[in-house]
Amino acid sequence: MKGILKSMMVTASTFARKPVTREYPEGHRELPERDRAFPLLLWDQDIDEPFCTGCHACERACPVECMTVIMKDNPNHTSNDGPSKRRKIIDKFYIDYARCMRCNICVEVCNFEAIAMNNTWQGHETSVYDRSDLVMDLPQLLAQSKAKQIEEWVAE
Amino acid sequence: MTTDDGGNDAVEEAPEPPDTFEDTIWPDVNRTLTAVDVRPERSVLDLIVHIPKADVVRGLGMLKNDEALQFNYLRSLTAVDNEADGVDVVYHLYSVPNKFNLTVKTTLPNDDKVLDTATPVWQAANWLERETAEMFGVTFTGHPDPRPLLMPEDVDMSDTHPLLKSHPYAEIDILQGELLGHDRDADEGD
């Protein structure tokens, strides 16, 4: 009987404590800067074009083959009287978020710091009704960075 | 290398021409496996002993019951597909009282992947052998419960041995975007 009473005292003590519930949809916990949701592409605000040159490094390193990259000649390149030093630039970029396993390898292999893991809640809340809607195309991948909604964290 | 095996196991050192394995437990193992044709080999962590397939279970029993060794714990049992060189069945043994480690290997030719079961020696071999059998197509004769372990029960997959090198990876279609396909093989080995 003593042990049962002791158990009941423990539950009584938690009764008096503050609940630990986080009321999720209303209150978002502040995410740490290193938080990894899904990868997205970064926008070079100085030149107004993506950082990504479509070099396929991330595509090759991806363990689950969730990326598709196609490059093109950069119309903004200095040879075309543009401001950019990038000879090639990304044309099409698809990431299948449904297949991505968020391993961060694409970020690590990127030579141009053009890809980063989304560390905002927007990156986590990606529910859709159709699985194919999770295949993100280039504008979608760039949107957050273009709108300066993200402060990316990339390990040095 | 950060592991220290109490000085009992193989330690890396410069190979001297006739390796006597004096610093390992090989002398004890060799003494125990008197009537068995064995060959030692060093690996990074543990001593490897190669035993021919006909003697392997007998040898394992000797290793377990020997007073000085007492390999009473079967850590792991698996196989390695060496393609043309057949399939290696690998036993990782451990001696709880003596803290010895030993790897026992036996090679099965590709056309005769049959081996005696080690379940009489250690019960632990039961499920591990079932897994090895279905994954590599090795038949363990005398196994008390030769059903598949991880493979589906409702489909006959007795000819499918996924961990053999001849078994293909699942082909994943590159579905992203507008069903774009392109040559990835060129990227291999970068």
Added chain:
Amino acid sequence: MSTEIFGIEDVNVWVDGLIRVLLIVGFMTVVVMGLIYGERKILARFQQRLGPTRTGPIGLLQSVADALKLVGKEDLRPRNADPWTFELAPYLVFIPVFLGFVIVPFVLDWQIRILELGLLYFVAVSGVNIVGWIMAGWGSDNRYAMIGGMRAAAQGISYELPLVLSLLAVAMVVEVPAPVIDGAASVASDSEYVRGSLNLNEIVAAQHEVPNLVWQPLVMIVFIIAALAELNRTPFDIPVGESEVVGGPFVEYSGIRWSMFFLAEYAALLIMALVFAAVFLGGWAWPFGIWMDDAPPRWAQALAVAAKAGAFIFLVFWIRASVPRLRIDQLMSFSWKVLLPLMLVQVLVNGLVLVYDWPLIILTVVGLAGVVALAAIVDRAVRHPRPRPAVAAQLQGEAAS
């Protein structure tokens, strides 16, 4: 024929009956919904959670939402289920619980019917729902359900005995005025007393000064234990044990039928709490000498009953949050080998008190000794666990070889 309700004379008996039944059904449904909400909130706090917060302010409408969802669900019946047993079972669980409300004294002079044999009636009808449990378990054609139903039957029958004996122990020594007036018992103190009554109202009235829990501590504890078992509440939720038989007899039920089981479960909890308040805590009487000289006003009576029943219900929730589930063999042996002998001794002592007219303080002493004995027995059983049955050892030997 005519009768009187709420001071209105000459009401047709049928109208009167209808009013009372509707009142009780309405009251019960509302209270049960509140109970479900309360349980979720209270359990949540015991577990440092918030509980329901989404529907309505602080989740107050959660039970309403649940009820609407359950009513709207499809009423499924497994193809192999026995149609009659399967579909009748909820009623057999549901109706006896409602019948129990007939005798509950909510306030001094109002209840559905004052029965001279109220307690007997209560234990009689509350035993019927075991049939419903077995029917649900058998009719579902599900093995979990069947195991659950069997467990429920075994448990219900075993714990009926301690429950009945505990109520009997109280009823046999309770002091009631000798001339029993029809209706509410008089609170007058100058009439002669006799001992023994099954009339709940008289039992409550007899506790005007000292509640029975003072005289009968062991009986009260045994009643709580047996009530938990009868209600299938932790630690005796073996028939419905989520982690073992995934809901027991209810596993195949859905929608409205399932909600009937649910409703019955909470209604049973409510009625058990009201009976507990009436039998052990003095019902509508106020403690510590408040309103000692005359009966408290009606609102105060209702408040007292609600508080006392609420305390019991809170205790049940608290226990649910704190203790694990017993095993079926431990449950059975606890009832038959511990509770039943203890209660028989208690009834014997009560009988002696009754026959020789000893002072009631003897009961308190014996009861406290019984509580100590109960704790000691439990402690000893824990320190010296029973060896496993021979059959089990043999089976294990076979498995090992």
Added chain:
Amino acid sequence: MVVDAPTPSEAGDFETQDLLINVGPQHPSTHGVFRMVLEIDGEVVKDLVPYIGYLHRGAEKLCENFDFRQGIGYMDRTEYLAAHNAELSYVMAVEALAEIEVPERAQWIRMILCELNRISSHFMFLGAFGVDVGVFGTPFIYAWREREAVIDLFEEISGDRMMYAYFRPGGLAWEVPVNFEERVREVLASSRQGVKDFDGLLTENEIFIARTKNVGVISAEDAIEIGMSGPSLRASGVPLDLRKTEPYMYYDQLEFEPITAEGGDVFDRYLVRLKEISQSIDLIEQCLERLEAGPIMAEKMPRMLRLPEGEAYMRTEAPRGEYGIYMVSKGGNKPHRVKVRSACLSNLQALKQMSVGQYVADAIIILGSIDIVLSEVDR
């Protein structure tokens, strides 16, 4: 009550038959997609046939196609409740084969993270086990509370809550945050409170003791024979803790003794795990004292790691027992074969022996007491 079933001749025309019940793969207490078929006589289990493989994803085959960095992410998924420990075996196998010297700071941080992961995993066990025994939700929420604190810390360090992918051959992926030590100490303080709560809630509870003592007993000899490891083995009295018997990283510099119990029953398995949480808290504090600034990655790591030919069976003490990686390399940037030695698979083999002859309710808590993670069993 165990009553011998009447034989057909005694019972007239009736025959008795044992009841088969199918527990799982969808059952609240099978901790994932595990299935067992119980043959019961009344409430007594007469036979038990386990079925696994519902979560088999071919991790070993996939690893043969991954380079050594890609494989790490997959190791997380074989053991999702203690992913740091799973990664550890993998990267240590690679390091052993490639003969990479890992910097000191990286080792200490690895040890801290692995012990923290042990804490979170054991809390998870306590919660799930408490629910199996029948406390309605309370232990689960307590466990979740403490695990959440640990996981939040992991998220601050590695960026992910479960699939960390933080260890790399040669060290760590990146440096820990600046307030690392302070945060670890905060988490430890909270875990201490959690241990206290569990201790009060369950350890002395008479019903809990009645349910778990002398249930699912396995002797030390049988446990070794079956190949059990980890807390389940130590509960039978075998002090086999790889951190002590074959110290890896810097465990030989720490002061601790493997926690064992004598009975080998469900209660002991619970108690060993509860004590191991306290032990891990103590170990982490020792690690924090020895943690110094320094590099976190081995020098001269190539961009694409290639291993020489060879093989290594690297084993570490994960929360559930010995998590081993047997890696065979034939040169090149991909392993020839990766075998995951799962502690849960070996421990689960003992389930039948422990459960037969017990009651149905006992079989459930015995399964809970082994603390299986089905993703590790099936891989």
